[in-house]
Amino acid sequence: MKKRRVAVRNSWNVWSRLKRFAITVLILLVVAACLVFVLENQQSVVVSFLGFSSLQLQLSFVGVAAFLFGMIVGGLIAAVYVLRAGRRERQVAH
Numbered sequence: 001m002k003k004r005r006v007a008v009r010n011s012w013n014v015w016s017r018l019k020r021f022a023i024t025v026l027i028l029l030v031v032a033a034c035l036v037f038v039l040e041n042q043q044s045v046v047v048s049f050l051g052f053s054s055l056q057l058q059l060s061f062v063g064v065a066a067f068l069f070g071m072i073v074g075g076l077i078a079a080v081y082v083l084r085a086g087r088r089e090r091q092v093a094h
Contacts, residue, residue, distance in 0.1 A: 034064060034067070037060060037063060037064070038060040038064065039060075040060075041058070041059040041060040041063060042058055042059070042060065043058070043059055044056045044057065044058060044059070045057065045058075045059045045062060047062055
């Protein structure tokens with residue numbers, strides 16, 4: 001019986017390492033894509049939105065700022081969803 005528990009722990013450890021490796025590769029791919037985007041888009045642009053205009057900025061700066069803004073907003077929405085789901089589980093359990 002003890003050997004089986006060790007095997008389960010070892011397989012869990014392998015999956016944990018594989019998951020960590022996959023996340024690392026995904027992050028490196030996103031960073032590489034951002035770097036290529038920055039290097040390829042050096043021209044200056046003016047962004048107009050709802051009657052407001054920005055200063056002349058590099059297109060790469062505008063693109064990366066929009067990407068980061070989207071990541072932050074998406075993360076906040078996901079966090080709210082997870083917190084609400086956890087609260088519902090606790091209410092059902094009691």
